[in-house]
Amino acid sequence: MASKQTLRLALLAAAVAACLLLPATATDFEYCKKNNKYPVKVKGVEIVPDPVVRGEPAKFKISASTDKTIEKGKLVIDVKYFFFQVDSETHDICGETTCPATGEFVLSHEQTLPSYTPPGSYTITMKMVGDNNEELSCISFGFSIGFVASS
Numbered sequence: 001m002a003s004k005q006t007l008r009l010a011l012l013a014a015a016v017a018a019c020l021l022l023p024a025t026a027t028d029f030e031y032c033k034k035n036n037k038y039p040v041k042v043k044g045v046e047i048v049p050d051p052v053v054r055g056e057p058a059k060f061k062i063s064a065s066t067d068k069t070i071e072k073g074k075l076v077i078d079v080k081y082f083f084f085q086v087d088s089e090t091h092d093i094c095g096e097t098t099c100p101a102t103g104e105f106v107l108s109h110e111q112t113l114p115s116y117t118p119p120g121s122y123t124i125t126m127k128m129v130g131d132n133n134e135e136l137s138c139i140s141f142g143f144s145i146g147f148v149a150s151s
């Protein structure tokens with residue numbers, strides 16, 4: 001009897017481990033202003049790993065396209081934990097993608113969250129602003145931080 005229970009636990013553990021090793025999947029996102037015709041159209045958001053692991057690098061990849069030529073601008077990132085703003089950062093767009101950006105491109109932002117970051121659900125609002133303060137795009141999406149921190 002004990003060997004059947006041990007086998008079941010081993011199979012369950014293997015199934016959970018397999019789920020944790022799955023590649024990142026697309027993350028749902030929303031535009032900040034639903035009826036706005038942003039010059040930059042976001043096609044998808046990918047978070048690797050998902051859920052994010054505290055103390056390890058996490059990469060946020062935004063696939064997008066535009067008819068404009070973006071030579072400079074900024075990426076404004078606001079992070080909320082529940083309804084509380086916990087972080088706000090501004091980055092040079094050309095530090096997150098190759099400039100000039102035109103047609104299809106990918107914004108890629110990597111960050112390592114401290115090991116003391118509380119686990120749970122977070123929301124990111126990511127705004128792309130052109131060099132003349134024109135709002136090129138604005139999206140919002142959620143991500144989770146797991147309960148396991150790297151040592």
